[in-house]
Amino acid sequence: MGGRTSNYVATTRWGKWLDERLPIGRVVKNQFIDYPTPRNLNYLWTFGGILSLILVGQIVTGVILAMHYQPSATGAFDSIEHIRRDVNYGWMIRNFHSVGASMFFFAVYVHIFRGFYYGSYKAPREVLWILGVLIMLLMMATAFMGYTLPWGQMSFWGVTVITNLFSALDTIINGLGTAIVEWLWGGYAVSGVTLNRFFSLHYLLPFVLTGVVVLHIWALHVVGQNNPTGLDLKEADDCIPMHPYATSKDAVGIFAFLLLYAWFVFFVPDYLGHADNYVEANPLVTPPHIVPEWYFLPFYAILRAFTSSFLGIPLGQYAKLCGVVAMFSAVVVIAFAPWLDTSRIRSAKYRPIFKWFFWFFLFTCVALGYLGSKPAEGVYVVASQIFTVCYFLFFLVAMPIVGIIETPRRLPRSISESVLGKGGGGLPSGAAAAPDVR
């Protein structure tokens, strides 16, 4: 990784013995203690650490919940109530897990938008970015299957609607979609059989996700972190050791984030959920208004924007297929950002036109989220259609064209110049570049 010279020295006999057989101490020292970190990272860069912590938390609380949960159509709903009322501290662990899912998505969305703003997807970080998109897809699959497990009305009908997306394939090859859906369900409708397999996969996928996270961090440590200027590390002054500088900043970010998390867990644990999910699943009654969890709302709005016509274009029987294709494309297109953006300047700080498109894109995503929570009728449908077009225009038109027509602002010569001003580069009085200088 990086090919930097290692200054790890094993001090004990046992340490030397282990270093020759499994150099784990060397890796930790090189990659997580001495690792050169850009000196200008802001608090948006603490979300990587926050996400790692939440992932561990979700796995720990999830393993505990699985000790008390019953994955069957007859037992699931009651066992959740049992966890909340009877199991010692079950209410707390359950809230950590259910609120944790929302916090996970909140943090990952901040992390992704930070990447968009500072151009973290650009060369040489393409593989790092694609691994990130893969992690988001795995998170979505895991969260979706997890939401099935309480077996409330929203769980049941959420699964019904989302698994039915695959039946759109019937418009291409008759019978293919239905065959896939029945295969997913293990029956002719969503049932306890479906619940059981989703529980199995919900337990499995976080470990797959952890594997991809390891690759994500590996890829990060090969190419190095991006930073608010988007410049590469050029001089020794540009970086500081990861520990204690970046780690202590991460700790501040993590504790601030935990305050928000704890506030939800202890004061409004059900605020982000739906009252309908405290009604046991009933295959004969659809709730009047099905909405997914908040973190899926923008994608749900894109799916629903394709009614029998789209902005006046009649779609006929292809409406459903178009909606499904658009929804999946909305995620997949993110992976192509490294090649869609034609600008070689990474950070939007130095891109006067792109900056406005970024903020408008953020607004588009929030607007789609709002529209996804509204009923699919009247003006909401038209607005969803307009913002769906805006979403894709950002990637397919704004990214390539702005990069060509834009004149970027003058870039600082180096990271240290951007921090210390012109003529800087030397140490400012009172600042220590490394802890041993002070």
Add this chain to the structure above:
Amino acid sequence: MSTEALEPNRRDFLVVAGNAFAAVGAASLLWPFIQQMNPDASTMALSSVEVDLAPVKEGQAITAMWRGKPIFIRSRTKAEVTSAVDVDVKNLPDGLARNENLPADDPATDANRTIKGHENWIVLIGICTHLGCIPKGQVMGDERGEFGGWFCPCHGSQYDTSGRIRKGPAPRNLEVPTYAFMTDTKIKIG
């Protein structure tokens, strides 16, 4: 050893054949692992149910369960039948009957959606063909949409009194399951 390319010999043949057999074997072992997720024998066994229609009065509807799916059974009024018969099939979004009892390419006339001699009865799988919600319209006071049939609350699909899609994102008419009249007041579904 020669550095020139040689004619394939017996060993090359054995390597290719052996690897090919291993690949085919591995691929065929995959099938049971996929097939285990399909509907199992106990699910397939729930093949038919009988429903007594005697208590259902004109204009009323009941919902039966078949293979875990709701089955809409409505006794249509004369006006509802007429409004369904009067529709020109050419103007329908989905022009096919979607009736399990008939060939797949029959047109979606009201006659093809019902059984001859029992045209007042409409029997449907009560699952919206968009994304699988249960449309409203079975209970008195339910929203039934512009066409007096069924209205799906999830994404606004509207079905007429023959269960045909008329407006909204659903691609197909509500399906008519395999069923037959045992007597004038009893049907067997499946």
